[in-house]
Amino acid sequence: MSRLKITAKELRAIGFPESPVIPVAMSVVDKFYRFSKKDEVIELLKKVLTQPADYKNDPMLESIALKLLPKEVANATGIALKESGAAVSIFGPKHIEAGALHQIHMAAKLPISVKAALMPDAHHGYGLPIGGVLATKNAVIPYGVGVDIGCRMCLSVFDMDPDLLKSKTSFFAREIHEATLFGSGAQFKTAEEHEVMDRNEFHSTPLLRSLHGKAWKQLGSSGSGNHFVEFGVVEIQEKDEILGIETGKYIGLLSHSGSRGLGANIANYYTKLAIEKRKLPNDAKNLAWLDLQEAEGQEYWMAMNLAGDYASACHHIIHRKIARQLGRTPMKMVENHHNFAWKEILDGEEVIVHRKGATPAGKNVLGIIPGSMSANGFIVKGRGMADAIHSAAHGAGRKMSRSAAISAITHKAMRDALDKAGVTLLGGGLDEAPFAYKDIHTVMSAQTELVDIVGSFTPKIVKMCGDGPKQLRKRNPSDGE
Incomplete structure (x- = not known):
C-alpha cells in the first residue's frame, strides 16, 4: 500500500489556518495515518478543525487539537x-466547507457572543464566514459586517410583457449600459444628486470628510466582483398578501451592489482600530470588536449606517434612471441588504446581529435571494426562525474560488451554458460563471424553515464587470454593441 501524504495546500483548502498547526498536522498524518485512506483522514481532520476541544485528550490527534x-x-x-x-x-x-464551519465556531467563542448561525450558502471569508450570522452583546465587529457595507439586492417589478426582453434586447441592454458604471474604481464625470450626500455625518469625522468627494463621484455605480444589474422575468404563481402582486409574469430589474469605496474604507479603518484595542489570538484577530459605549464604536455605528444608506441610494438612482427610460413606474420594489449589523431583540434581550452575506428573514420580511447569471433567483418572505437569528441565505454561495473558476472553466463552456439558459451577457468573467456557484435549488431546500418562496426571477439580460467582457459575451447582434 502506498504511503499517504497530506500537503499543506490540501490542509489550507479544508480551512486549516496559516499557523504552526499545518506542519503539526502533516507530521501526525505521517506518523499515525500513513496507511489510511485519504478521504477518511481528510474527514477526520475536518472534525478536529471544527471541534478541537473534543480531541484535546486524543492520543494521536491531541497535538493538532492543542494548536x-x-x-x-x-x-x-x-x-x-x-x-x-x-x-x-x-x-x-x-454543503458547507470546513473552513466556514471552523470560522463560525470560533466566532461563537468570543466573550461578546450570544448566538450564532450559518446559512446553507456559506463559505470561508475574513472574520465571519460569508453566510455567517452572529449576535453579540453591545459590541460590533467591523469584519463581522464586512468590507462592502450595506451590500444589497434591489428588485423593481414592471407591469410589462416579458417577451419584450427578446424582441427589444438591444433597447434593454442599452439602458443598463447607460444607467450605471462597473469596475472597482469606476467614477462618474458628473456627480448625481441625492440627499444622502448632504447628510451631516459626512462632516462629523476626518475619515468621512475625506471620503465625501469620491463617494459622490461613485454614487450610482455598481463596482465589480459578483455585483450586477440585470433584466429578467418575474413570475408570481400565487398572490401573496405581503408581496401584493397578482399572479402572472412581469419584467423585473434586479441589481446587486454595495457602498463602493466608502464602505471599504470605513471597514478597513475601524477594523484596524478594533484589532489594536482587542488583542485576540492571531487566528481570531479579524473578529476584533468595538464596544458601542466607546467613542470608536459609536463612530463606526454611525459610519456603517451612513454607508448602508449610501448603498441604497446607489440602487435607487439606477432604478430611477431605467424606470424613466421605460416610461413606467414600478408596481413593486423589493429591497434587502446584507453585510450589516442591526439592533434587534433576541430571546428577550437587545443584541447586535451581524449578517455577513445573509438575508434578514424576520416574520413576513420580504427579500431576494439570487441564483447565478443563468439560474433563477427567488423573492422570499421570512418565517422569523429564532435559531437562524431571523436570517436566511443571500444567494447560491460559491463552490469554487475565483482563481479556481478561472483555471477550470472555459469560455466556451460558459457561453454554452448561457445560450442554453437564453441569457445575454453584457459583461462578466469566468470567476462569476454559473459553474462557480452551488445549486440554488439545493440551497433553497436547506432553508425551508427560514423562508417561504413567493415569486421567482429568471435572468435574461445580465451586466457585470468581469475580467474580459468582450470574449465572454453571448454572440448576439441585438446586444447593442
Whole structure:
C-alpha cells in the first residue's frame, strides 16, 4: 500500500489556518495515518478543525487539537476565546466547507457572543464566514459586517410583457449600459444628486470628510466582483398578501451592489482600530470588536449606517434612471441588504446581529435571494426562525474560488451554458460563471424553515464587470454593441 501524504495546500483548502498547526498536522498524518485512506483522514481532520476541544485528550490527534484551541494571550491586554462557545445553528451543513464551519465556531467563542448561525450558502471569508450570522452583546465587529457595507439586492417589478426582453434586447441592454458604471474604481464625470450626500455625518469625522468627494463621484455605480444589474422575468404563481402582486409574469430589474469605496474604507479603518484595542489570538484577530459605549464604536455605528444608506441610494438612482427610460413606474420594489449589523431583540434581550452575506428573514420580511447569471433567483418572505437569528441565505454561495473558476472553466463552456439558459451577457468573467456557484435549488431546500418562496426571477439580460467582457459575451447582434 502506498504511503499517504497530506500537503499543506490540501490542509489550507479544508480551512486549516496559516499557523504552526499545518506542519503539526502533516507530521501526525505521517506518523499515525500513513496507511489510511485519504478521504477518511481528510474527514477526520475536518472534525478536529471544527471541534478541537473534543480531541484535546486524543492520543494521536491531541497535538493538532492543542494548536487549534484558543490560547491565552501573554500580553496583559490580551483576550482569550472561551473554550465553550455560544450556541451555533447550521443549516445545510453537508454543503458547507470546513473552513466556514471552523470560522463560525470560533466566532461563537468570543466573550461578546450570544448566538450564532450559518446559512446553507456559506463559505470561508475574513472574520465571519460569508453566510455567517452572529449576535453579540453591545459590541460590533467591523469584519463581522464586512468590507462592502450595506451590500444589497434591489428588485423593481414592471407591469410589462416579458417577451419584450427578446424582441427589444438591444433597447434593454442599452439602458443598463447607460444607467450605471462597473469596475472597482469606476467614477462618474458628473456627480448625481441625492440627499444622502448632504447628510451631516459626512462632516462629523476626518475619515468621512475625506471620503465625501469620491463617494459622490461613485454614487450610482455598481463596482465589480459578483455585483450586477440585470433584466429578467418575474413570475408570481400565487398572490401573496405581503408581496401584493397578482399572479402572472412581469419584467423585473434586479441589481446587486454595495457602498463602493466608502464602505471599504470605513471597514478597513475601524477594523484596524478594533484589532489594536482587542488583542485576540492571531487566528481570531479579524473578529476584533468595538464596544458601542466607546467613542470608536459609536463612530463606526454611525459610519456603517451612513454607508448602508449610501448603498441604497446607489440602487435607487439606477432604478430611477431605467424606470424613466421605460416610461413606467414600478408596481413593486423589493429591497434587502446584507453585510450589516442591526439592533434587534433576541430571546428577550437587545443584541447586535451581524449578517455577513445573509438575508434578514424576520416574520413576513420580504427579500431576494439570487441564483447565478443563468439560474433563477427567488423573492422570499421570512418565517422569523429564532435559531437562524431571523436570517436566511443571500444567494447560491460559491463552490469554487475565483482563481479556481478561472483555471477550470472555459469560455466556451460558459457561453454554452448561457445560450442554453437564453441569457445575454453584457459583461462578466469566468470567476462569476454559473459553474462557480452551488445549486440554488439545493440551497433553497436547506432553508425551508427560514423562508417561504413567493415569486421567482429568471435572468435574461445580465451586466457585470468581469475580467474580459468582450470574449465572454453571448454572440448576439441585438446586444447593442
